[in-house]
Amino acid sequence: MRIYNKYVVSLAVVTCLITTILAFLGEQDITVYFTVSVIAYLVITLLYVYFNPRARRTLNTVGVVFFAGFLVVVAMKVVEILSG
Amino acid sequence: MSNPYRMLGLVLCLAGGTFAPISYFAIGSVPFTALGLSAIMVGFTCIVLAGARSPVSPEACELMLKTGMQNTAALLEELELRGKAVYLPSTITGGSPRALIPLADNQDILHIRGKIPARLIVRYGSDPGDMAISVTTVGSMNIDLLETRPGPTSGEIEAAAAYILTGVLDIATSVAVRLTDSTVDVEVKGSRLHYEDVWYYRCLGSPIASIVAAISSEALGRPVRIKDEDYSKGKSRIALEVLSS
Numbered sequence: 633m634r635i636y637n638k639y640v641v642s643l644a645v646v647t648c649l650i651t652t653i654l655a656f657l658g659e660q661d662i663t664v665y666f667t668v669s670v671i672a673y674l675v676i677t678l679l680y681v682y683f684n685p686r687a688r689r690t691l692n693t694v695g696v697v698f699f700a701g702f703l704v705v706v707a708m709k710v711v712e713i714l715s716g
Numbered sequence: 717m718s719n720p721y722r723m724l725g726l727v728l729c730l731a732g733g734t735f736a737p738i739s740y741f742a743i744g745s746v747p748f749t750a751l752g753l754s755a756i757m758v759g760f761t762c763i764v765l766a767g768a769r770s771p772v773s774p775e776a777c778e779l780m781l782k783t784g785m786q787n788t789a790a791l792l793e794e795l796e797l798r799g800k801a802v803y804l805p806s807t808i809t810g811g812s813p814r815a816l817i818p819l820a821d822n823q824d825i826l827h828i829r830g831k832i833p834a835r836l837i838v839r840y841g842s843d844p845g846d847m848a849i850s851v852t853t854v855g856s857m858n859i860d861l862l863e864t865r866p867g868p869t870s871g872e873i874e875a876a877a878a879y880i881l882t883g884v885l886d887i888a889t890s891v892a893v894r895l896t897d898s899t900v901d902v903e904v905k906g907s908r909l910h911y912e913d914v915w916y917y918r919c920l921g922s923p924i925a926s927i928v929a930a931i932s933s934e935a936l937g938r939p940v941r942i943k944d945e946d947y948s949k950g951k952s953r954i955a956l957e958v959l960s961s
Contacts, residue, residue, distance in 0.1 A: 635886055636721070636765055643761060647754035655747035662740070665750030669757060682883030685863070687768035694764050698757070 636687070639680050646672045663705045670702045722766035728759025781854065781923070788851055789916035792817065795849070801920045802959065803855065803933040803940045808832055813856045813930050816840060816848040816939075817919055827960060828939055854923040855930025858885075866935040870895035873935045877902070877928050888924065888952075893932075900932045900940070900956040907952045911945045921945055925954045932956055 650668050659665065677691050736752025739745050770777075799818040806813050810831045816838070829841050838850045858880050866876035874893040881888040881904065889906030904924055911922040920926055921942040933940040936958055944955040 635882055640721075640724075640758065640762060640765070644754075644758050647758060648751070651747055651750045651754060654750070660746050662746050662749055662753075665746070666753060669750070669754055673757060673761075682879050684768065684884045687765060690764045690768050691761070694761055 635680070635682065639676070639683075642676055643673065646676060663709070667702055667705055670698045673698055719766040719769065721762045721769070725759045725762030725764075725766060728755045728762065730759075732756035732759060785854075785916055788853075788920070789914070791849070791851075792919050793915055795819070797849065797919060799919070800941050800943075801851075801853070802828075803853070803926075803929040803942075804828065804832060805933045805937050805939070806859070807937050808939065809834065809850075812852065813859050813934055814850045815853045815856065815920060815926075815930075816850055819847045819849065820845050851920070853920055853926045853930065855926035855928070858927050859930055859934050862931075866931065868936045870900075873900070873932055876931050876935065880927055880931065881907075881924065885927075891928075898958050899943070900928075900936075900958060902928045902932075902952075902954040902956065904928070904952040904954065906950060907947070910947045910952065917945075921954075922952070924952055928954055929956055932958070 647669050650672055651665060654665055654668065674695055677695055683691065732752040732755030734752075735755065736749050739748035739752055797817050797819065799820075801815040801817045803815050804813060808828055808831060811834050814832065814834070816828075816832065819837070827841060829846075832838050832840060832850060834850070836849055836851075838848055840846050840848050861880060861884050862876055866872040870893045873895065874891055877891045877893065881891055887908045888904045890904075892903045892905075894901040907924050909923045911917055911925070921929060922945060925942050925945050929940050929942050939959040941957045941959060942954065943957040944953075946953050
C-alpha cells in the first residue's frame with residue numbers, strides 16, 4: 633500500500649502548506665482556501681497515474697464532488713460581482 | 717473497521733467536522749477553519765480509498781501465488797527441466813500469453829513456428845525434438861490487468877510495467893526500461909519480491925521478471941527470454957533477450 637500512503641501524505645502536506653501560506657499572506661476569505669485546496673487535490677490525483685482502475689474511478693468521483701463545490705464557489709462570486 | 721484508511725478517514729472527518737465550525741463561529745479564525753476543511757477533504761479521500769482495496773487479503777493472495785508456483789516447480793523438478801523459459805505474446809498463443817520451457821536438455825528455443833496451442837505439452841518447431849511444456853505464469857496473468865496493449869517502445873513498456881508493478885500490485889517503487897534491437901534491460905527499484913536461486917526462478921524467473929518479460933513480449937509481439945537477473949542495493953536488474961518469431 634506504499635503508493636496509497638504516499639498519495640495520502642502528499643495530500644495532507646500540500647493542504648497544510650496551502651493553509652499556512654495563505655494564512656501568512658493574511659487571506660481572510662474561506663472560499664479562497666477551499667478553491668486552492670480543490671485545485672491542489674485535482675492536480676495531485678492527476679499526478680498519481682499508476683493507481684489501479686478501481687481506485688482511479690473512486691478518486692475521480694471524489695474529484696467531481698470537490699469540483700462541483702468549486703463551481704458553486706465560483707458561481708457565488710460571479711453573482712456577488714454582478715449584483716455589485 | 718479493520719481497514720486503516722477507513723479508520724484514518726473517519727478520524728480526520730470527525731476531527732475536521734468538529735474543529736471547522738468551532739474555529740469559524742467561536743474563535744472566528746479563517747485559517748483554522750480552512751485547516752478543518754482540509755482535514756475533512758483528506759479524510760473523505762481516505763474513506764473512498766479504503767473501498768478501492770482488494771477484498772482478498774494480501775496473505776490469501778500470497779498463499780495462492782505460492783500454491784501455483786509450488787505446483788509448477790514440482791512439475792519442472794519431476795521432468796528435470798532446466799532450460800530457460802520463453803515468454804510468448806498472445807499473437808503466437810492465440811489466447812492468453814504463456815511461457816514455453818523446452819523438454820530437451822541444453823536446448824534453447826530460438827524460433828517459434830506457427831501458433832502454440834493452449835495445452836501442456838506442445839510442439840514449437842518442425843524438428844521432432846522441438847517439444848516444450850507450456851505454462852501460465854504470474855506475468856501472463858497480469859497482461860489482462862492492462863487497459864490497452866503497450867506499443868513496441870521503451871517508454872510504453874516502462875509505463876505498462878510501472879502501472880502493473882507500482883500501481884496495481886504495489887510490489888516496486890519505480891521501473892526503468894532500456895530497449896535495443898535484441899535486448900530489453902529493466903531496472904526495478906524497491907522491489908519486494910526478490911530473485912532466489914531456486915529451480916522455479918532459474919527456469920521462469922522471479923515474479924517481477926516474469927511480469928516484465930510478459931509485458932515486453934506482448935508489447936514487442938515477439939518471444940522473450942529472461943537472460944539474466946540479479947538483485948543488489950535495493951535494485952533488481954533484469955536482462956531480457958528478444959527472440960525472432
